[in-house]
Amino acid sequence: MPTIFTVDPRSGVPLYLQLIEQIKRAVALGTLAPSEQLPTVKALALELTVNPNTVARVYRELERDGVIDTSPGRGSFVRADGAGTQARRAVADVARAAFEGAVREAKSLGLSRDETQELMARTIARWYETEKDA
């Protein structure tokens, strides 16, 4: 697998959530291609120096979310239909987490709902306009 994942054990975010996020992002971006095989639990645990049960949990949750398929004896694979709906959903998951973080931050800094909405609208206008201009 060409994609290199990294974990930050000093973060307050549990390692399994860090890995789920990174793998979803890789599927969304296509760095992990549809039908591509993932390393075994043991191989990824050793590569990242993280607990094997942590990796097993990551694979279980990715399977539950429809991002990967695991078949006993064969291993884990990115879902073949990943290019379509699953990848879209994975993108949405990653984006939603980023949005949530931004809104939480705005709220914690004491911005009102209107101020936050205004900020959001301006940001959307800026990035989506830029895209249209390009």
Next chain:
Amino acid sequence: MTAPLISLNGLTKRYGSFTAVDGVSLDVAEGSICGLLGPNGAGKTTTFKCLLGFVKPSAGSIAIEGAPVTPATFESLAYVPERAALYDNLTIGDHLTLYRRSYKNYDEARARELLALFDLDARKQTAKLSKGMRTAVALTLAFSIRPRVLVLDEPSSGLDPVHQRNVLDLMIDAAANGAAVLFSSHQVGQVERAADSVAIMKKGKLIVNSGIDELKTGEKIVEAVFAGPVPSIDGLAGDPNVLRVEQVGSTLRVVTRDDSDAIAQRIFALHPKSIRTIDLNLEEIFMNAVSGDQS
């Protein structure tokens, strides 16, 4: 979950009026790694010595692979003490020979691999080794018998960062092959990487015993800043999900065990200027646990 390979039930060890280990119950399952944290003198080493049958407990019971500890237990159990016990007048190779003769599961190829991993020269006499190299020899011996149960007391003390990482990888490899690993460490980052469960001891008592993900997901700090003095919040300190409430000036900090969102909502209703929820890493959770007054 399969039956635990290591099981402590109400383990207690008293020395006169001093209770070194106080009612510790802890299980480590097949394929699991438990990291044991605690300040010096918390009772970690005494717990290990009881577990291995070196010290007779005052109360409680111990089971390894579902049975009481007997000499046969050590066929598949490896113990690395904090200070490696080696024969000073023998070489590293002599130690391997002793192991070959003593353990039927001894794996010579594996032992040679481990020597190379730790950059050890089998011809060296152990008396001449540094503390870290002695630890490395003890680890080589421990993993050479492909144990089902591993009890490691500060297994990376004196090792350089590369070899410390090797120790974690050895534990991970063993657990991936079905072993149960119980290790103590002062390095919280190592526990955070290698362990799936965390035990924290303080003054002989087990004050935290939890899956690492549950611990990190659950424990957070809700911090609110008010325009004026912090208003009083009914029943907050008595809430079972609140571990501690701190107040500094107009800032309120609430350490929560679970359901930090509900607590944040309650505080938010009092119109603070700002409020945020802070994720805690294991080191902060550890510091909160051992400095708190819940023991």
